[in-house]
Amino acid sequence: MKAPSWFAGPIGGALVVALLAAFVVPGMAGDYGIEFATTLVLWIALVQSWVILSGYTGYVSLGHAAFVGAGAYVFILTWGAVPFWFGLVAAGFTSGLLALIVGGPCLRVRGPYFVILTLGVAEFVKYAVINIEASLGKFGRLMIGTPEPVDIYRMAVGLAAIAFVMALVARYSRFGVGLRAIRENEVAAEMTGIRVRWLKVGAFGLSALVPGVVGALMICRTGYFEPLQMFSPQLSLTIITMCVAGGSDNPWGPLIGALFLNILSELLWDSAPELYTVILGVVLVFVVLRMPEGIYGTAVKRLARRSRKAVPGETTP
């Protein structure tokens, strides 16, 4: 097994960046900076978790909001009854379990059917939670005694680092080769002995762990749980936009996409939130039509072409 040594560099790098981000940034940035950094880091965690299924296998899921919402819901239900860390872990595993349960039947359909089905399942879960809450007479729940913003930020950094490493290992391991074989040609992959069903459902389950914890951290930030907001389909669509803008064949593209769109959002959100969304739409259309491999994929290709040209007398006489 040579693979682990290959991982060592990026994983070590991620660890160093995470430690720096967790302990140096809060000292430098004010309250505003920490809020921005927390938002950014939570988005990074979400996009990294999304690529594990949807980036590598090509099964584009619009269901991520369901996992964020389910995690948040479990967290608020157990709030105060169990230790904080236990609640976070429970949130992650509940979402993972939900993905394993719905993944089996959902992943039997492909292409547009899968996209629409995941949207339908996410909306179904949303309205189920809304109806449960309404029948309990609850319209939103408040949390008292949530952690300090800096602590939430540090947890978010840790979570994003975990999500990045998961996406990295999933990409370059045997598991990832299988996933990408499914994207290229599912029937051929099955013929060569790849256990397509297990891989797909496994990837779906893995990709749902992190969003569950993200959901828990999100309600810690606001101190409030409201199903319409936590299960918003807009959330899933924004994740897709970030991944597509960056390029979703590896962990780096979504990282760049999340950075790009978060900075854009920060510049515009205050003055013109609608304009931000309009620009988001234009970016999405442009990237899909003009740079289908995303910012990262296109940049890598350009660089490769340039370095080939730079070597004299190698390809062209």
Added chain:
Amino acid sequence: MIAQLVFVGLTTGAIYALIAVSLNLIYGTMRLLNIGHGDMAMVGAYISFWLFTLADVPPYVSFLIAPAVSGLFGLLLYRGMFAGLLRRVQGDAVEGSSLLVFFGISMVVQNSASLLFSGTPRAYRYFDGIVEFGGIAVTESRLVALAVAVVAIGAVLAFLKFSIWGLGVRALIQNRAASAIVGINVDFAFTFASVVGFALAGLAGAVISMYQAVTPFMGGPYTTVGFVVIILGGLGNINGAIIGGLVVGLLETAGIALTGPNFRDLLIYGVFIAVLMLRPQGLFGRKGAH
């Protein structure tokens, strides 16, 4: 009581059918998943609202203007974006890319409307008298909606069935490669589907604006219902979309009457998930035919 419910269900269903037929026309021919379809209806609704409020143009005139504008929008989108996309990518990639492109367009259209007109719900009163017949009481606007939907769907069906171009479009829906080989003008059929598909969405919006408040984000639920209906009827199956629309309209009305409005969405998505998991080819589709 039952007759009343059935009638309300049919009027709701007729508008769903109109939206689903146009959505299916676009999907069936070009394999484009238009998740901005409801937003075209929103544009039609705003056109109707502003024409009535600012220029006293009655809605039945907007029933011609709104589709003309949204149809033109469809033409421009096809010529400017999708003609190129359809030449470059093929197979499953078309559906994935088109979904993202339409999502982008939908964001642009929704938020431009929100920038221009603010998020305030707007409504006007027209055809709001109540008509009674055979123990059924219904507002005029609902009757007009039913009539417009029937006429528009009828016109599309007649075109597809009786004209040579319609035959070409139907052949294209069945098999794109083969229809290109036998000399069907694929570009014409695509243009037709874009223009008519978008125009019908705009028409549906103009009709809806008579009895529902107009907001920049009113389109989303119609897009979702549109997809529920065409999955029920089978992707690309025009007749299936009509029956599917009526089924969903009736189900929704019955569901609300029996359990209350809270369960409406749960019911719709429940049916939707069940159909996709049990019969992904649609209620009327044959296995393996897609």
